[in-house]
Amino acid sequence: MAPQRNRRPGFSRRAQYVLFLGYVAAALGALVGAVLLILSTFDPPAYAVARGALRELTTPVSSGLHWVRRGLASIPEGVGDYFGVVGENQRLRADIERHRGTVARARQLVVENARLRRLLAVRDRATETVAVARLVSASASSTRRYATLNAGHWQNVRSGYPVRGPEGLIGRVVETSPNTARVLLTSDPESVVPVRRTRDGAPAIAAGRGDGLVDIRSASVANLAFRAGDLFVTSGAGGLYPPGIPVARAAADSRDAAQARLLASPDALDFAIVHRPYLPAPTPPPPPQAAAE
Amino acid sequence: MNEPLRTGFVEPEAPLRAKRLAPLMVMAGSLVTLLPGVATVPWLPPFGLMLLIAWRLLRTDLLRIWAAAPLGLFDDLVSGQPIGSATMLWTMCILAIDMLDTRLVWRDFWQDWLLATGAIGFCLIAGRLVASPLSAHVDTALVLQIALSASAYPLIARMCAAIDLKARA
Numbered sequence: 001m002a003p004q005r006n007r008r009p010g011f012s013r014r015a016q017y018v019l020f021l022g023y024v025a026a027a028l029g030a031l032v033g034a035v036l037l038i039l040s041t042f043d044p045p046a047y048a049v050a051r052g053a054l055r056e057l058t059t060p061v062s063s064g065l066h067w068v069r070r071g072l073a074s075i076p077e078g079v080g081d082y083f084g085v086v087g088e089n090q091r092l093r094a095d096i097e098r099h100r101g102t103v104a105r106a107r108q109l110v111v112e113n114a115r116l117r118r119l120l121a122v123r124d125r126a127t128e129t130v131a132v133a134r135l136v137s138a139s140a141s142s143t144r145r146y147a148t149l150n151a152g153h154w155q156n157v158r159s160g161y162p163v164r165g166p167e168g169l170i171g172r173v174v175e176t177s178p179n180t181a182r183v184l185l186t187s188d189p190e191s192v193v194p195v196r197r198t199r200d201g202a203p204a205i206a207a208g209r210g211d212g213l214v215d216i217r218s219a220s221v222a223n224l225a226f227r228a229g230d231l232f233v234t235s236g237a238g239g240l241y242p243p244g245i246p247v248a249r250a251a252a253d254s255r256d257a258a259q260a261r262l263l264a265s266p267d268a269l270d271f272a273i274v275h276r277p278y279l280p281a282p283t284p285p286p287p288p289q290a291a292a293e
Numbered sequence: 294m295n296e297p298l299r300t301g302f303v304e305p306e307a308p309l310r311a312k313r314l315a316p317l318m319v320m321a322g323s324l325v326t327l328l329p330g331v332a333t334v335p336w337l338p339p340f341g342l343m344l345l346i347a348w349r350l351l352r353t354d355l356l357r358i359w360a361a362a363p364l365g366l367f368d369d370l371v372s373g374q375p376i377g378s379a380t381m382l383w384t385m386c387i388l389a390i391d392m393l394d395t396r397l398v399w400r401d402f403w404q405d406w407l408l409a410t411g412a413i414g415f416c417l418i419a420g421r422l423v424a425s426p427l428s429a430h431v432d433t434a435l436v437l438q439i440a441l442s443a444s445a446y447p448l449i450a451r452m453c454a455a456i457d458l459k460a461r462a
Contacts, residue, residue: 022358023388029362030384036366036377037423047376054370058327066329137327139373140337143425143435146373147331187333189429210429212333266331 045159045175052177055148059180062137063150127242128276131155135170135183135272143210145188147266149173149181151274157181160240162275168246168263169193169234170272181274185266186247187212194219194237195247197230206232206247206260214248217257226250226258239279310460315348315355316364318456323368334434338442339416340449341368342383346412347446347453349390350405361387378423379416386412405450410443417442 009015039046081088133151151157153176163170163183171191175182184191189210196203203219216232218224230250236243248260266272323341345364348355365379372379390408397404421435 025357025359026362026384026388029359029365030381030388033362033365033377033380033382033384036369037375037381038377040375040377041423044375047370050376051370058324058371062327062329065327069329135331136329138331139335140326140328140330140332141335141339141438142373143335143421143429143431144373145333185331189425189431210334210425210431211434213430267333 048175048177051182052175052180055180055182056177059136059148059150062148063134066134066136127278129273130161130276131157131274132271133157133274134270135266138185138266143189145185145191145208145210146174147171147183147185149183149272149274150179152176152179152181154178157274160277162241162245162277163272164245164275165264165266165268165272166270167265167268168248169241170264170266172240173274183272186214186262186264193241193247194235195232196235198233199230203235203237204232209259213251213259213261215257216248216250216260223255226254228252230258230260232260236278240277242275242278312355314456314460315352316360318453319344319348319364320367323364323371326371326373335431335438336434336441338438338445339368339372339413341372342379342386342413342416343409343442343446343449344453345383346386346390346409347450349387350400350408351450351453351457353394358387358391359384374420374424378420382416382419386416402447402450406443406446409446409450410439413442413446414439 009019131151133149133155135147136150138147139145147170149157149163157173157176159173159176161173163172169186171183171185171188173181174184185208186193186206187208187210189208191208193206193214194203195206195216202221202224204224205217205219206214207217208214216226228250232247232249234241234243234245234247246263248262250258250260252259319341322339322344325340326337328337341364345356345361361383362380365381365383366376368374368379368383369376390412393408394400400408417435417439421431425431
Protein backbone atom coordinates (compact mmCIF):
# COMPACT_ATOMS: atom_id res chain seq x y z
CA MET A 1 0.00 0.00 0.00
CA ALA A 2 1.47 3.29 -1.06
CA PRO A 3 1.96 6.05 1.51
CA GLN A 4 -0.92 8.48 1.64
CA ARG A 5 -0.54 11.77 -0.18
CA ASN A 6 -3.12 13.92 1.48
CA ARG A 7 -1.13 14.74 4.60
CA ARG A 8 1.02 17.23 2.66
CA PRO A 9 -1.27 19.15 0.33
CA GLY A 10 1.48 21.32 -1.12
CA PHE A 11 1.85 25.06 -0.88
CA SER A 12 -1.81 25.90 -1.36
CA ARG A 13 -3.09 27.70 1.74
CA ARG A 14 -6.63 26.69 0.91
CA ALA A 15 -5.76 23.00 0.72
CA GLN A 16 -3.89 23.26 4.01
CA TYR A 17 -6.84 24.93 5.74
CA VAL A 18 -9.32 22.38 4.35
CA LEU A 19 -7.15 19.56 5.64
CA PHE A 20 -6.76 21.19 9.05
CA LEU A 21 -10.49 21.94 9.34
CA GLY A 22 -11.21 18.31 8.42
CA TYR A 23 -9.27 17.19 11.49
CA VAL A 24 -11.02 19.81 13.62
CA ALA A 25 -14.38 18.52 12.36
CA ALA A 26 -13.38 14.93 13.12
CA ALA A 27 -12.38 15.82 16.68
CA LEU A 28 -15.65 17.73 17.09
CA GLY A 29 -17.53 14.68 15.74
CA ALA A 30 -15.95 12.48 18.39
CA LEU A 31 -16.79 15.09 21.05
CA VAL A 32 -20.41 15.33 19.88
CA GLY A 33 -20.57 11.52 19.98
CA ALA A 34 -19.35 11.55 23.59
CA VAL A 35 -21.97 14.16 24.55
CA LEU A 36 -24.75 12.19 22.82
CA LEU A 37 -23.56 9.06 24.59
CA ILE A 38 -23.69 10.75 27.99
CA LEU A 39 -27.19 12.06 27.21
CA SER A 40 -28.37 8.60 26.15
CA THR A 41 -27.02 7.02 29.36
CA PHE A 42 -28.94 9.48 31.48
CA ASP A 43 -32.11 9.53 29.38
CA PRO A 44 -32.31 6.36 27.24
CA PRO A 45 -35.59 7.14 25.40
CA ALA A 46 -34.33 10.60 24.36
CA TYR A 47 -33.72 9.63 20.74
CA ALA A 48 -36.89 7.59 20.29
CA VAL A 49 -38.18 9.87 17.53
CA ALA A 50 -35.05 9.59 15.38
CA ARG A 51 -34.83 5.84 15.85
CA GLY A 52 -38.57 5.47 15.24
CA ALA A 53 -38.44 7.45 11.99
CA LEU A 54 -35.63 5.29 10.65
CA ARG A 55 -37.38 2.13 11.84
CA GLU A 56 -40.52 3.20 9.98
CA LEU A 57 -38.45 3.14 6.77
CA THR A 58 -36.51 -0.06 7.41
CA THR A 59 -39.15 -2.32 8.94
CA PRO A 60 -41.01 -2.92 5.64
CA VAL A 61 -37.69 -4.25 4.27
CA SER A 62 -37.11 -6.60 7.18
CA SER A 63 -40.77 -7.65 7.13
CA GLY A 64 -40.34 -8.61 3.48
CA LEU A 65 -37.13 -10.50 4.21
CA HIS A 66 -38.88 -12.23 7.11
CA TRP A 67 -41.69 -13.27 4.79
CA VAL A 68 -39.13 -14.76 2.37
CA ARG A 69 -37.43 -16.61 5.21
CA ARG A 70 -40.76 -18.05 6.42
CA GLY A 71 -41.57 -19.14 2.91
CA LEU A 72 -38.24 -20.93 2.49
CA ALA A 73 -38.42 -22.52 5.94
CA SER A 74 -41.85 -23.94 5.26
CA ILE A 75 -40.77 -25.89 2.14
CA PRO A 76 -39.13 -28.92 3.86
CA GLU A 77 -41.95 -29.01 6.39
CA GLY A 78 -44.52 -29.01 3.60
CA VAL A 79 -42.79 -31.88 1.81
CA GLY A 80 -42.63 -33.90 5.05
CA ASP A 81 -46.28 -33.22 5.80
CA TYR A 82 -47.31 -34.42 2.35
CA PHE A 83 -45.74 -37.83 2.84
CA GLY A 84 -46.57 -38.24 6.53
CA VAL A 85 -50.20 -37.28 6.36
CA VAL A 86 -51.80 -40.76 6.50
CA GLY A 87 -49.84 -41.90 9.54
CA GLU A 88 -50.44 -38.59 11.26
CA ASN A 89 -54.16 -38.85 10.63
CA GLN A 90 -54.30 -42.29 12.25
CA ARG A 91 -52.28 -41.11 15.22
CA LEU A 92 -54.48 -38.06 15.76
CA ARG A 93 -57.66 -40.17 15.61
CA ALA A 94 -56.21 -42.49 18.26
CA ASP A 95 -55.24 -39.45 20.36
CA ILE A 96 -58.80 -38.08 20.22
CA GLU A 97 -60.19 -41.40 21.41
CA ARG A 98 -57.67 -41.62 24.21
CA HIS A 99 -58.20 -38.06 25.46
CA ARG A 100 -61.99 -38.03 25.29
CA GLY A 101 -62.32 -38.85 29.00
CA THR A 102 -59.69 -36.30 30.05
CA VAL A 103 -61.35 -33.52 28.08
CA ALA A 104 -64.72 -34.25 29.65
CA ARG A 105 -63.17 -34.15 33.09
CA ALA A 106 -61.34 -30.89 32.30
CA ARG A 107 -64.55 -29.26 31.11
CA GLN A 108 -66.22 -30.23 34.32
CA LEU A 109 -63.30 -28.75 36.29
CA VAL A 110 -63.52 -25.45 34.39
CA VAL A 111 -67.20 -25.10 35.23
CA GLU A 112 -66.58 -26.02 38.83
CA ASN A 113 -63.64 -23.62 39.06
CA ALA A 114 -65.75 -20.76 37.70
CA ARG A 115 -68.48 -21.53 40.25
CA LEU A 116 -66.03 -21.63 43.14
CA ARG A 117 -64.45 -18.33 42.01
CA ARG A 118 -67.89 -16.74 41.93
CA LEU A 119 -68.47 -18.04 45.44
CA LEU A 120 -65.21 -16.47 46.59
CA ALA A 121 -66.00 -13.28 44.66
CA VAL A 122 -62.48 -13.18 43.21
CA ARG A 123 -62.16 -10.28 40.83
CA ASP A 124 -60.32 -11.42 37.76
CA ARG A 125 -58.78 -8.99 35.36
CA ALA A 126 -58.94 -10.34 31.84
CA THR A 127 -55.64 -9.95 29.98
CA GLU A 128 -56.53 -7.94 26.94
CA THR A 129 -54.76 -8.58 23.65
CA VAL A 130 -53.84 -5.35 21.88
CA ALA A 131 -52.13 -6.56 18.73
CA VAL A 132 -50.71 -9.67 17.14
CA ALA A 133 -47.61 -9.08 15.00
CA ARG A 134 -44.21 -10.49 14.18
CA LEU A 135 -40.74 -9.75 15.48
CA VAL A 136 -38.93 -9.12 12.22
CA SER A 137 -35.36 -8.16 13.13
CA ALA A 138 -33.10 -7.65 16.11
CA SER A 139 -29.94 -5.97 17.32
CA ALA A 140 -27.76 -8.93 16.35
CA SER A 141 -24.47 -7.03 16.45
CA SER A 142 -25.03 -5.33 19.80
CA THR A 143 -24.72 -6.69 23.33
CA ARG A 144 -28.18 -5.31 24.08
CA ARG A 145 -31.16 -7.48 23.15
CA TYR A 146 -33.74 -5.45 21.29
CA ALA A 147 -36.13 -6.67 18.61
CA THR A 148 -38.35 -4.81 16.16
CA LEU A 149 -42.08 -5.56 16.13
CA ASN A 150 -44.00 -4.69 12.99
CA ALA A 151 -46.93 -3.10 14.80
CA GLY A 152 -46.92 0.26 16.52
CA HIS A 153 -48.87 3.28 17.66
CA TRP A 154 -51.56 2.95 15.00
CA GLN A 155 -52.18 -0.64 16.14
CA ASN A 156 -52.60 0.66 19.74
CA VAL A 157 -49.22 -0.67 20.88
CA ARG A 158 -47.86 1.65 23.56
CA SER A 159 -44.58 1.88 25.38
CA GLY A 160 -44.48 -0.45 28.40
CA TYR A 161 -46.88 -3.07 27.07
CA PRO A 162 -45.87 -6.71 27.69
CA VAL A 163 -45.17 -8.96 24.67
CA ARG A 164 -45.56 -12.74 24.75
CA GLY A 165 -45.33 -15.59 22.31
CA PRO A 166 -47.36 -18.79 22.23
CA GLU A 167 -44.80 -20.53 24.47
CA GLY A 168 -44.03 -17.78 26.94
CA LEU A 169 -42.98 -14.24 27.72
CA ILE A 170 -40.85 -12.43 25.11
CA GLY A 171 -40.37 -8.99 26.67
CA ARG A 172 -41.91 -5.54 26.77
CA VAL A 173 -42.29 -2.62 24.40
CA VAL A 174 -39.89 0.27 25.07
CA GLU A 175 -40.47 2.59 22.09
CA THR A 176 -43.20 2.94 19.51
CA SER A 177 -43.48 4.68 16.18
CA PRO A 178 -46.64 4.69 13.98
CA ASN A 179 -46.14 1.20 12.52
CA THR A 180 -43.27 -0.33 14.46
CA ALA A 181 -42.20 -0.85 18.03
CA ARG A 182 -38.96 -1.67 19.79
CA VAL A 183 -39.15 -4.59 22.19
CA LEU A 184 -36.73 -5.18 25.07
CA LEU A 185 -36.33 -8.97 25.22
CA THR A 186 -36.44 -10.84 28.53
CA SER A 187 -32.83 -11.98 27.99
CA ASP A 188 -31.49 -8.39 27.87
CA PRO A 189 -29.03 -7.63 30.69
CA GLU A 190 -31.28 -4.82 31.92
CA SER A 191 -34.59 -6.70 31.88
CA VAL A 192 -36.13 -7.80 35.18
CA VAL A 193 -39.37 -9.80 35.44
CA PRO A 194 -41.11 -10.74 38.71
CA VAL A 195 -41.91 -14.47 38.60
CA ARG A 196 -43.10 -17.26 40.84
CA ARG A 197 -42.37 -20.95 40.85
CA THR A 198 -45.34 -23.02 39.70
CA ARG A 199 -44.50 -25.87 42.12
CA ASP A 200 -45.02 -23.88 45.33
CA GLY A 201 -45.60 -20.27 44.34
CA ALA A 202 -42.22 -19.10 45.70
CA PRO A 203 -41.65 -15.53 44.45
CA ALA A 204 -38.49 -14.80 42.50
CA ILE A 205 -36.93 -12.35 40.06
CA ALA A 206 -35.90 -13.33 36.52
CA ALA A 207 -33.07 -11.05 35.41
CA GLY A 208 -31.64 -11.28 31.90
CA ARG A 209 -27.99 -12.26 31.49
CA GLY A 210 -27.37 -11.18 27.92
CA ASP A 211 -26.44 -14.65 26.65
CA GLY A 212 -29.96 -15.93 26.05
CA LEU A 213 -30.46 -17.23 29.60
CA VAL A 214 -31.95 -15.58 32.67
CA ASP A 215 -30.82 -15.61 36.30
CA ILE A 216 -33.59 -16.57 38.73
CA ARG A 217 -33.05 -15.05 42.17
CA SER A 218 -35.20 -15.74 45.18
CA ALA A 219 -37.32 -12.76 46.23
CA SER A 220 -38.49 -14.07 49.59
CA VAL A 221 -36.43 -16.50 51.65
CA ALA A 222 -32.67 -16.65 51.41
CA ASN A 223 -31.15 -19.96 50.40
CA LEU A 224 -34.13 -21.12 48.37
CA ALA A 225 -33.31 -24.41 46.67
CA PHE A 226 -33.92 -24.55 42.93
CA ARG A 227 -34.25 -27.87 41.14
CA ALA A 228 -33.54 -28.48 37.48
CA GLY A 229 -36.84 -28.34 35.62
CA ASP A 230 -38.54 -25.87 37.98
CA LEU A 231 -40.98 -23.83 35.90
CA PHE A 232 -41.38 -20.11 36.50
CA VAL A 233 -44.37 -18.02 35.41
CA THR A 234 -44.99 -14.29 35.75
CA SER A 235 -46.42 -13.41 39.14
CA GLY A 236 -48.24 -10.21 38.19
CA ALA A 237 -46.31 -8.30 40.87
CA GLY A 238 -45.69 -4.74 39.79
CA GLY A 239 -48.78 -4.80 37.61
CA LEU A 240 -47.03 -4.86 34.25
CA TYR A 241 -46.95 -8.51 33.19
CA PRO A 242 -50.23 -10.44 33.47
CA PRO A 243 -49.81 -13.35 35.91
CA GLY A 244 -49.40 -16.90 34.65
CA ILE A 245 -47.33 -16.36 31.49
CA PRO A 246 -44.59 -19.03 31.40
CA VAL A 247 -41.12 -17.43 31.48
CA ALA A 248 -38.29 -19.89 32.07
CA ARG A 249 -37.27 -23.34 33.23
CA ALA A 250 -34.35 -23.81 35.65
CA ALA A 251 -31.42 -25.54 33.95
CA ALA A 252 -29.62 -27.03 36.97
CA ASP A 253 -29.99 -27.67 40.71
CA SER A 254 -28.70 -24.72 42.72
CA ARG A 255 -29.34 -22.50 45.71
CA ASP A 256 -30.21 -18.80 45.95
CA ALA A 257 -29.83 -18.14 42.23
CA ALA A 258 -30.31 -20.42 39.29
CA GLN A 259 -29.67 -20.16 35.57
CA ALA A 260 -32.81 -20.74 33.60
CA ARG A 261 -33.62 -21.26 29.96
CA LEU A 262 -36.30 -19.03 28.45
CA LEU A 263 -39.35 -20.88 27.18
CA ALA A 264 -40.25 -18.49 24.36
CA SER A 265 -37.80 -18.57 21.51
CA PRO A 266 -37.99 -15.09 19.97
CA ASP A 267 -36.52 -16.43 16.75
CA ALA A 268 -39.45 -18.81 16.19
CA LEU A 269 -41.22 -17.90 12.97
CA ASP A 270 -44.37 -17.19 14.86
CA PHE A 271 -46.53 -14.38 16.13
CA ALA A 272 -45.87 -12.19 19.12
CA ILE A 273 -48.90 -11.09 21.12
CA VAL A 274 -48.98 -7.63 22.72
CA HIS A 275 -51.05 -7.36 25.89
CA ARG A 276 -52.25 -4.36 27.80
CA PRO A 277 -50.44 -3.97 31.16
CA TYR A 278 -52.13 -6.10 33.80
CA LEU A 279 -52.98 -3.18 36.06
CA PRO A 280 -53.38 0.37 34.73
CA ALA A 281 -50.53 2.71 35.53
CA PRO A 282 -51.22 4.71 38.70
CA THR A 283 -52.56 8.17 37.91
CA PRO A 284 -50.15 10.89 38.99
CA PRO A 285 -51.39 12.86 42.00
CA PRO A 286 -53.09 16.15 41.12
CA PRO A 287 -50.84 19.19 41.42
CA PRO A 288 -51.22 20.93 44.77
CA GLN A 289 -53.30 23.86 43.57
CA ALA A 290 -54.44 24.85 47.03
CA ALA A 291 -50.87 25.40 48.11
CA ALA A 292 -50.14 27.52 45.05
CA GLU A 293 -53.10 29.83 45.62
CA MET B 294 2.24 26.82 -7.44
CA ASN B 295 -1.20 26.32 -5.88
CA GLU B 296 -1.62 22.72 -6.97
CA PRO B 297 0.66 19.87 -5.93
CA LEU B 298 2.92 18.87 -8.79
CA ARG B 299 1.12 16.46 -11.16
CA THR B 300 3.14 14.08 -13.25
CA GLY B 301 2.21 10.98 -15.14
CA PHE B 302 3.30 8.84 -12.21
CA VAL B 303 0.89 10.31 -9.66
CA GLU B 304 -2.21 8.21 -8.99
CA PRO B 305 -5.32 9.63 -10.63
CA GLU B 306 -8.00 11.27 -8.47
CA ALA B 307 -10.77 8.99 -7.27
CA PRO B 308 -13.68 8.95 -9.72
CA LEU B 309 -16.90 10.47 -8.45
CA ARG B 310 -18.77 7.16 -8.51
CA ALA B 311 -16.41 5.49 -6.02
CA LYS B 312 -16.60 8.58 -3.81
CA ARG B 313 -20.36 8.28 -3.57
CA LEU B 314 -20.31 4.50 -3.34
CA ALA B 315 -18.04 4.22 -0.28
CA PRO B 316 -20.33 5.98 2.27
CA LEU B 317 -23.39 4.27 0.82
CA MET B 318 -21.71 0.89 1.23
CA VAL B 319 -20.87 1.70 4.86
CA MET B 320 -24.51 2.59 5.51
CA ALA B 321 -25.69 -0.59 3.79
CA GLY B 322 -23.27 -2.49 6.03
CA SER B 323 -24.90 -0.92 9.09
CA LEU B 324 -28.29 -2.02 7.78
CA VAL B 325 -27.33 -5.72 7.76
CA THR B 326 -29.10 -5.87 11.15
CA LEU B 327 -32.36 -5.80 9.17
CA LEU B 328 -31.85 -9.45 8.28
CA PRO B 329 -34.78 -11.45 9.64
CA GLY B 330 -34.17 -13.44 12.78
CA VAL B 331 -33.99 -12.50 16.42
CA ALA B 332 -30.58 -13.26 17.88
CA THR B 333 -30.13 -14.37 21.49
CA VAL B 334 -26.40 -13.49 21.60
CA PRO B 335 -24.38 -10.81 19.81
CA TRP B 336 -22.84 -12.62 16.86
CA LEU B 337 -23.24 -10.43 13.77
CA PRO B 338 -19.98 -8.71 12.74
CA PRO B 339 -20.22 -4.89 12.63
CA PHE B 340 -20.28 -4.72 8.82
CA GLY B 341 -20.60 -0.93 8.76
CA LEU B 342 -17.38 -0.47 10.71
CA MET B 343 -15.58 -3.17 8.72
CA LEU B 344 -16.50 -1.49 5.43
CA LEU B 345 -15.46 1.92 6.76
CA ILE B 346 -12.05 0.60 7.79
CA ALA B 347 -11.60 -1.38 4.59
CA TRP B 348 -12.29 1.72 2.48
CA ARG B 349 -10.09 3.88 4.69
CA LEU B 350 -7.14 1.49 4.46
CA LEU B 351 -7.61 0.91 0.73
CA ARG B 352 -8.15 4.51 -0.39
CA THR B 353 -7.22 7.33 1.94
CA ASP B 354 -8.83 9.93 -0.33
CA LEU B 355 -12.31 8.49 -0.66
CA LEU B 356 -13.80 9.41 2.71
CA ARG B 357 -13.18 12.69 4.50
CA ILE B 358 -11.65 12.30 7.92
CA TRP B 359 -14.84 13.62 9.58
CA ALA B 360 -17.11 11.21 7.64
CA ALA B 361 -16.82 8.58 10.40
CA ALA B 362 -18.97 10.68 12.76
CA PRO B 363 -22.17 10.92 10.65
CA LEU B 364 -21.75 7.31 9.48
CA GLY B 365 -21.36 6.22 13.11
CA LEU B 366 -24.47 8.17 14.07
CA PHE B 367 -26.43 6.33 11.38
CA ASP B 368 -25.10 3.01 12.70
CA ASP B 369 -26.18 3.95 16.24
CA LEU B 370 -29.73 4.56 15.04
CA VAL B 371 -30.08 1.03 13.64
CA SER B 372 -27.73 -1.08 15.77
CA GLY B 373 -29.42 -0.94 19.19
CA GLN B 374 -26.33 0.52 20.86
CA PRO B 375 -26.80 3.76 22.81
CA ILE B 376 -26.73 6.77 20.46
CA GLY B 377 -23.30 8.36 20.28
CA SER B 378 -21.23 5.24 20.92
CA ALA B 379 -20.32 4.47 17.31
CA THR B 380 -20.15 8.21 16.51
CA MET B 381 -17.37 8.53 19.06
CA LEU B 382 -15.64 5.16 18.68
CA TRP B 383 -15.55 5.09 14.87
CA THR B 384 -14.08 8.60 14.73
CA MET B 385 -11.47 7.64 17.32
CA CYS B 386 -10.56 4.57 15.24
CA ILE B 387 -10.20 6.58 12.06
CA LEU B 388 -8.06 9.21 13.80
CA ALA B 389 -5.88 6.48 15.29
CA ILE B 390 -5.45 4.79 11.90
CA ASP B 391 -4.54 8.16 10.43
CA MET B 392 -1.85 8.60 13.08
CA LEU B 393 -0.49 5.09 12.59
CA ASP B 394 -0.45 5.68 8.85
CA THR B 395 2.24 8.33 9.25
CA ARG B 396 4.40 5.88 11.23
CA LEU B 397 4.09 2.81 9.00
CA VAL B 398 4.54 4.52 5.71
CA TRP B 399 4.26 1.45 3.55
CA ARG B 400 1.61 -1.03 4.64
CA ASP B 401 0.91 -4.48 3.26
CA PHE B 402 -2.21 -6.55 3.76
CA TRP B 403 -1.06 -8.25 6.97
CA GLN B 404 -0.64 -4.89 8.66
CA ASP B 405 -4.02 -3.77 7.29
CA TRP B 406 -5.62 -6.86 8.75
CA LEU B 407 -3.96 -6.26 12.12
CA LEU B 408 -5.10 -2.63 12.14
CA ALA B 409 -8.65 -3.62 11.20
CA THR B 410 -8.79 -6.35 13.86
CA GLY B 411 -7.54 -3.89 16.47
CA ALA B 412 -10.12 -1.30 15.44
CA ILE B 413 -13.00 -3.83 15.40
CA GLY B 414 -11.96 -5.27 18.76
CA PHE B 415 -11.67 -1.79 20.27
CA CYS B 416 -15.09 -0.70 18.99
CA LEU B 417 -16.88 -3.89 20.05
CA ILE B 418 -15.32 -4.02 23.53
CA ALA B 419 -15.81 -0.32 24.20
CA GLY B 420 -19.36 -0.60 22.81
CA ARG B 421 -20.07 -3.48 25.19
CA LEU B 422 -18.74 -1.46 28.13
CA VAL B 423 -20.96 1.52 27.41
CA ALA B 424 -24.08 -0.46 26.42
CA SER B 425 -24.38 -3.33 28.90
CA PRO B 426 -23.80 -3.47 32.65
CA LEU B 427 -20.50 -5.05 33.69
CA SER B 428 -22.35 -7.99 35.24
CA ALA B 429 -23.83 -9.08 31.88
CA HIS B 430 -22.63 -12.47 30.66
CA VAL B 431 -21.85 -11.41 27.11
CA ASP B 432 -18.06 -11.63 27.08
CA THR B 433 -17.70 -15.12 25.58
CA ALA B 434 -20.10 -14.20 22.80
CA LEU B 435 -18.20 -10.94 22.32
CA VAL B 436 -14.87 -12.71 21.89
CA LEU B 437 -16.44 -15.04 19.32
CA GLN B 438 -18.00 -12.02 17.58
CA ILE B 439 -14.59 -10.32 17.37
CA ALA B 440 -12.99 -13.52 16.03
CA LEU B 441 -15.74 -13.88 13.43
CA SER B 442 -15.38 -10.24 12.39
CA ALA B 443 -11.59 -10.49 12.14
CA SER B 444 -11.81 -13.60 9.99
CA ALA B 445 -14.44 -12.00 7.75
CA TYR B 446 -12.40 -8.81 7.24
CA PRO B 447 -10.29 -10.10 4.29
CA LEU B 448 -13.49 -10.83 2.37
CA ILE B 449 -14.74 -7.29 2.98
CA ALA B 450 -11.38 -5.80 1.99
CA ARG B 451 -11.33 -7.96 -1.15
CA MET B 452 -14.83 -6.81 -2.07
CA CYS B 453 -13.90 -3.14 -1.61
CA ALA B 454 -10.76 -3.62 -3.73
CA ALA B 455 -12.78 -5.26 -6.52
CA ILE B 456 -15.37 -2.47 -6.48
CA ASP B 457 -12.61 0.14 -6.46
CA LEU B 458 -10.92 -1.45 -9.47
CA LYS B 459 -14.21 -1.58 -11.34
CA ALA B 460 -15.00 2.05 -10.54
CA ARG B 461 -11.58 3.13 -11.82
CA ALA B 462 -11.79 1.16 -15.03
